[in-house]
Amino acid sequence: xxxDRSAERIGxxxxxxxxxxxxxxxxxxxxxxxIQAVDGIxxxxxxxxxxxxxxxxxxxxxxxxxxxxxxxxxxxxEITVVGRRMTPNSTRAKAEVGLVPQDLAIYPDxxxxxxxxxxxxxxxxDAARRRERCDEVLxxxxxxxxxxxxxxxxxxxxKRRLNIGIGLLHEPRLLILDEPTVGxxxxxxxxxxxxxxxxxxxxMAVLYTTxxxxxxxxxxxxxxxxxxxxxVAEGTRPELVATIGSLxxxxxxxxxxxxxxxxxxxxxxxxxSVDTDGTAIVCLLPGAARALPQLLAAVAxxxxxxxxxxxxxxxxxxxxxxxxxxxxxx
Amino acid sequence: MVRLAAITRVELVRxxxxxxxxxFVLVLPLLLVVLIGAQFGxxxxxxxxxxxxxxxxxxDAVVADLDAxxxxxxxxxxxxxxxxDEVERNxxxxxxxxxxxxxxxLAASEPVEVAFIAQPDAGxxxxxxxxxxxxxxxxxxxxxxxxxxxESQVPPEELGATAADLREGLPRVEVATVAVGGDELAQExxxxxxxxxxxxxxxxxxxFLTALTGSAALIQTRKLGVATRMASTPTSIASILGGQAxxxxxxxxxxxxxxxxxxxxxFQVNWGAPTATAAVVLLFSIAAGAAGMLIGSxxxxxxxxxxxxxxxxxxxxxxxxSMVPIEFYPEGMxxxxxxxxxxxxxxxxAEIIRRDGTIVDVLPxxxxxxxxxxxxxxxxxxxxxxxxxx
Numbered sequence: 001x002x003x004d005r006s007a008e009r010i011g012x013x014x015x016x017x018x019x020x021x022x023x024x025x026x027x028x029x030x031x032x033x034x035i036q037a038v039d040g041i042x043x044x045x046x047x048x049x050x051x052x053x054x055x056x057x058x059x060x061x062x063x064x065x066x067x068x069x070x071x072x073x074x075x076x077x078e079i080t081v082v083g084r085r086m087t088p089n090s091t092r093a094k095a096e097v098g099l100v101p102q103d104l105a106i107y108p109d110x111x112x113x114x115x116x117x118x119x120x121x122x123x124x125x126d127a128a129r130r131r132e133r134c135d136e137v138l139x140x141x142x143x144x145x146x147x148x149x150x151x152x153x154x155x156x157x158x159k160r161r162l163n164i165g166i167g168l169l170h171e172p173r174l175l176i177l178d179e180p181t182v183g184x185x186x187x188x189x190x191x192x193x194x195x196x197x198x199x200x201x202x203x204m205a206v207l208y209t210t211x212x213x214x215x216x217x218x219x220x221x222x223x224x225x226x227x228x229x230x231x232v233a234e235g236t237r238p239e240l241v242a243t244i245g246s247l248x249x250x251x252x253x254x255x256x257x258x259x260x261x262x263x264x265x266x267x268x269x270x271x272x273s274v275d276t277d278g279t280a281i282v283c284l285l286p287g288a289a290r291a292l293p294q295l296l297a298a299v300a301x302x303x304x305x306x307x308x309x310x311x312x313x314x315x316x317x318x319x320x321x322x323x324x325x326x327x328x329x330x
Numbered sequence: 331m332v333r334l335a336a337i338t339r340v341e342l343v344r345x346x347x348x349x350x351x352x353x354f355v356l357v358l359p360l361l362l363v364v365l366i367g368a369q370f371g372x373x374x375x376x377x378x379x380x381x382x383x384x385x386x387x388x389x390d391a392v393v394a395d396l397d398a399x400x401x402x403x404x405x406x407x408x409x410x411x412x413x414x415d416e417v418e419r420n421x422x423x424x425x426x427x428x429x430x431x432x433x434x435x436l437a438a439s440e441p442v443e444v445a446f447i448a449q450p451d452a453g454x455x456x457x458x459x460x461x462x463x464x465x466x467x468x469x470x471x472x473x474x475x476x477x478x479x480x481e482s483q484v485p486p487e488e489l490g491a492t493a494a495d496l497r498e499g500l501p502r503v504e505v506a507t508v509a510v511g512g513d514e515l516a517q518e519x520x521x522x523x524x525x526x527x528x529x530x531x532x533x534x535x536x537x538f539l540t541a542l543t544g545s546a547a548l549i550q551t552r553k554l555g556v557a558t559r560m561a562s563t564p565t566s567i568a569s570i571l572g573g574q575a576x577x578x579x580x581x582x583x584x585x586x587x588x589x590x591x592x593x594x595x596x597f598q599v600n601w602g603a604p605t606a607t608a609a610v611v612l613l614f615s616i617a618a619g620a621a622g623m624l625i626g627s628x629x630x631x632x633x634x635x636x637x638x639x640x641x642x643x644x645x646x647x648x649x650x651x652s653m654v655p656i657e658f659y660p661e662g663m664x665x666x667x668x669x670x671x672x673x674x675x676x677x678x679x680a681e682i683i684r685r686d687g688t689i690v691d692v693l694p695x696x697x698x699x700x701x702x703x704x705x706x707x708x709x710x711x712x713x714x715x716x717x718x719x720x
Contacts, residue, residue, distance in 0.1 A: 069562045071718075091564035099562040105555035109344055121336035122563040166559070 022205035028077035037063040039229035050206040052220030060229035061209040098172035108152035123170035141165040157188025232323040248288035256304030264298040337573025366528030382428035424448040436472035525597040530679040535652040539643030541582040541618035548626025579619030602682035606689040613699035620706035627713035651676040674698040
């Protein structure tokens with residue numbers, strides 16, 4: 001079984017017209033010593049489009065957005081934001097970008113308003129605009145009542161919202177959100193996702209990185225599946241699922257030696273991908289209903305026992321498994 | 331400039347908002363200035379305890395004479411043992427015990443035996459000379475009055491009053507003590523106010539220490555990702571580096587300015603020529619701020635920065651003459667001490683405060699401090715740039 005390592009581009013979504021694009025990335029490469037963190041990534045994002053980079057931790061998502069935000073020099077390739085080349089020194093290109101980093105990049109010992117005012121100054125807003133935008137952002141992120149409280153008195157979700165609010169201060173044309181819901185309670189998470197949906201309707205281009213499949217499916221117009229520094233597939237959700245072709249997902253709950261059972265399934269001719277999820281083994285194969293007895297027999301031959309079987313249509317996680325040979329959570 | 335000022339301002343606000351800093355920045359420096367002033371200060375009056383008969387004219391005259399002298403204050407005691415105990419415990423500079431019949435004995439022109447109680451040190455010997463002079467003068471007057479009374483019909487009280495009047499009109503010999511020969515240290519520190527030495531050396535110590543320990547704030551800014559986020563805004567890298575440097579320097583200048591102003595107001599410390607002192611404080615604060623920025627850019631966490639900051643802050647201060655004056659160091663140690671900015675700042679302050687130096691007199695020290703500023707700022711900026719942009 002061999003994963004398809006070549007990038008697969010499907011359809012010609014809204015980002016394919018470079019003249020209208022807010023962001024154009026072309027052939028980005030970046031290595032850290034012997035590790036090739038980003039290896040030829042390229043994509044475009046149009047106004048009002050939410051573009052997702054979906055991949056496991058260490059896939060190269062954060063390195064990619066660091067280059068797009070002008071924090072990291074690419075070894076090769078080019079980034080253009082609203083027609084301006086992005087480099088660490090290009091302040092005009094940076095003025096078009098709002099970055100919401102994965103870490104809570106706020107001063108805990110300053111109030112919400114003080115944090116916003118500080119970054120509004122760095123974004124170059126004059127005094128009147130600063131006041132107006134800080135009030136507006138505080139309202140949008142739901143912190144107007146707590147504006148003058150120190151950030152270290154906030155809950156995790158409130159801190160996350162403040163972290164996002166800073167990126168919105170100067171009304172950027174491109175908003176970069178790097179895993180903005182990590183460590184957030186479900187209620188705050190939902191509020192954040194609703195905010196992102198709303199921003200896109202206002203014409204803002206959004207680059208959203210996540211390793212949560214559901215978030216990518218809910219928010220993103222187009223999704224790039226990233227693994228080991230490359231985009232292995234790109235398109236809308238239906239387009240990506242279609243790349244699997246007529247494959248089905250078979251999930252077997254196994255009692256016994258899952259390692260031997262997995263090896264037995266990998267040896268099966270029709271199985272294209274196999275991965276484990278705790279005591280379950282997940283396989284991709286065409287015509288699952290027809291092949292199921294053979295799969296059960298293969299597992300039984302290893303003296304493991306199948307305790308439950310599920311056959312379903314694929315989702316993005318299965319797409320990822322198909323293209324990379326491993327699960328998104330790995 | 332707006333962006334640079336915003337970064338500088340926020341660093342200063344965060345320093346002052348951290349309550350744990352308030353003791354170390356505002357209280358501790360003044361406490362140490364007071365402690366050092368109490369140990370080394372020279373302007374305390376020498377307190378001489380006096381035991382003698384209550385209301386005795388001779389005792390009153392000697393006490394009035396001693397009190398009238400600069401730098402001496404007498405304190406009346408009734409218990410000889412208590413006087414002895416307090417001299418032993420250094421609560422008194424010396425003690426003087428006059429016998430109960432001192433006036434009668436003097437009037438009879440007979441020898442009077444008094445006890446002078448003191449520790450066996452040079453200061454006590456100086457006091458003894460002063461006390462002996464006062465006693466000798468009053469013994470001479472008493473003897474003269476007694477002799478005149480025996481030769482005339484004038485009552486002794488009237489003769490005594492006349493002698494006192496005459497004494498007031500006579501020119502007095504004032505003795506100024508000048509240390510010569512091997513006592514160069516005494517000359518070096520002669521004329522300093524009680525808190526002058528402590529204030530200048532503690533300014534150097536705390537300005538550097540506060541700038542180094544304040545580097546923890548820069549670590550937080552880096553570790554929280556705020557510094558990186560700053561780099562993602564349309565703020566030039568030069569402004570970010572400049573803002574961080576200015577923030578650290580502002581913290582150092584705040585510390586130095588606070589010590590200068592409070593010691594001037596509270597203890598009337600002599601800070602010498604204002605321009606010369608300002609130049610030294612400014613350059614030393616820049617060097618301290620740059621050193622803080624360097625620590626903040628190389629340390630991995632708050633604890634590491636705190637440890638490095640306190641260790642280096644105290645170590646360099648000790649080496650550079652902020653704990654023990656550099657004049658007490660052997661020659662070899664003075665050469666080693668010259669590798670610290672503290673040494674040059676302390677030398678400059680000594681020139682300004684002890685020898686009334688002007689800005690021209692401290693140009694060599696200012697030059698060395700400027701060199702420290704350039705080297706430390708360049709190193710710190712390079713390290714922080716590497717941390718921000720890879």
